[in-house]
Amino acid sequence: MLSFREVMAFLGIVGQTFGLIVFGAVAGWFTLFAFQQPERRWQLQSVVFGVFFVFVALLARFSSPGAFGGFLLGTAGAFLYWGIFKKTASEDEEE
Numbered sequence: 001m002l003s004f005r006e007v008m009a010f011l012g013i014v015g016q017t018f019g020l021i022v023f024g025a026v027a028g029w030f031t032l033f034a035f036q037q038p039e040r041r042w043q044l045q046s047v048v049f050g051v052f053f054v055f056v057a058l059l060a061r062f063s064s065p066g067a068f069g070g071f072l073l074g075t076a077g078a079f080l081y082w083g084i085f086k087k088t089a090s091e092d093e094e095e
Contacts, residue, residue, distance in 0.1 A: 017070040020063075024074025027052060032082050 034048040059068050 013064070013066060016064070016067045020059075020067045020071040021074040024071040024076075025078045026074075027055070027071075028075040028078025029082055032079065 031048055031052050034044050037044075056071075059071055063071075
């Protein structure tokens with residue numbers, strides 16, 4: 001039979017993974033937002049891109065594999081959705 005501590009540990013791992021999926025989606029959206037602005041400020045782009053990769057490196061080193069995979073899943077989903085699918089949909093509407 002499962003103890004209370006094992007159940008809470010499992011719920012913590014699931015919560016951490018789902019939280020990092022959402023945080024990965026937000027971080028991916030913000031990174032793309034900084035790169036798709038019409039002003040193209042290179043200072044903002046370099047800082048956002050550098051912080052994003054530092055955060056990925058820290059997650060790879062210090063988080064659990066499931067949490068890191070959740071973050072990468074959320075980030076990949078954001079890059080695909082807001083980077084490719086929304087961009088091609090807006091390009092199709094302009095033509």
